[in-house]
Amino acid sequence: GENVEQHPSTLSVQEGDSAVIKCTYSDSASNYFPWYKQELGKRPQLIIDIRSNVGEKKDQRIAVTLNKTAKHFSLHITETQPEDSAVYFCAASNRGSQGNLIFGKGTKLSVKP
Amino acid sequence: DGGITQSPKYLFRKEGQNVTLSCEQNLNHDAMYWYRQDPGQGLRLIYYSQIVNDFQKGDIAEGYSVSREKKESFPLTVTSAQKNPTAFYLCASSDRRAGELFFGEGSRLTVL
Numbered sequence: 001g002e003n004v005e006q007h008p009s010t011l012s013v014q015e016g017d018s019a020v021i022k023c024t025y026s027d028s029a030s031n032y033f034p035w036y037k038q039e040l041g042k043r044p045q046l047i048i049d050i051r052s053n054v055g056e057k058k059d060q061r062i063a064v065t066l067n068k069t070a071k072h073f074s075l076h077i078t079e080t081q082p083e084d085s086a087v088y089f090c091a092a093s094n095r096g097s098q099g100n101l102i103f104g105k106g107t108k109l110s111v112k113p
Numbered sequence: 114d115g116g117i118t119q120s121p122k123y124l125f126r127k128e129g130q131n132v133t134l135s136c137e138q139n140l141n142h143d144a145m146y147w148y149r150q151d152p153g154q155g156l157r158l159i160y161y162s163q164i165v166n167d168f169q170k171g172d173i174a175e176g177y178s179v180s181r182e183k184k185e186s187f188p189l190t191v192t193s194a195q196k197n198p199t200a201f202y203l204c205a206s207s208d209r210r211a212g213e214l215f216f217g218e219g220s221r222l223t224v225l
Contacts, residue, residue, distance in 0.1 A: 043216040089155060100158055101158075101214065103157075104155055105154060
């Protein structure tokens with residue numbers, strides 16, 4: 001089955017700096033890669049996702065890149081702000097076979113003002 | 114307001130007791146899920162259901178049971194067979210399997 005590894009487990013940056021979170025997956029059939037953000041005491045929410053037919057996707061300060069050959073994908077946050085502080089989870093699934101999402105263990109991002 | 118409602122938000126249980134966590138959605142989603150969240154462990158799938166009257170075990174189903182008698186409802190029972198039940202439980206739904214998940218606010222269960 002699919003296995004998703006996520007690094008780092010914690011990340012601290014200064015406000016305005018960039019943050020990068022990396023994930024690797026094991027199942028080459030996986031083709032859907034979402035990222036969820038969970039603020040303290042709140043529910044996880046989808047912030048961006050990418051499908052395997054795309055190498056990069058950007059939404060304002062957030063971007064995700066996918067390297068299918070190496071089986072890894074990354075979340076990039078530019079110009080970080082204190083409100084970006086949260087736990088971020090990557091996930092992977094095979095939507096063609098309707099596979100369930102497998103989540104990474106999460107990265108706690110702290111943005112210091 | 115459309116969304117997912119979990120109750121109770123906090124629950125305390127004595128060892129040996131079963132407890133049922135409620136999950137209701139009004140998003141008209143076919144698929145519903147239960148995840149367990151422990152510090153440093155991410156989100157682990159307990160059970161999922163693609164359609165009414167059908168459900169499947171996830172990665173950590175032992176000690177848990179579910180039912181799906183209505184499209185809107187997917188309650189989770191934590192039985193006394195679950196060896197380490199203290200955790201944060203999240204319910205989610207999606208309009209298709211492996212689509213965007215919409216989560217409830219979670220239920221924190223503490224076994225005393």
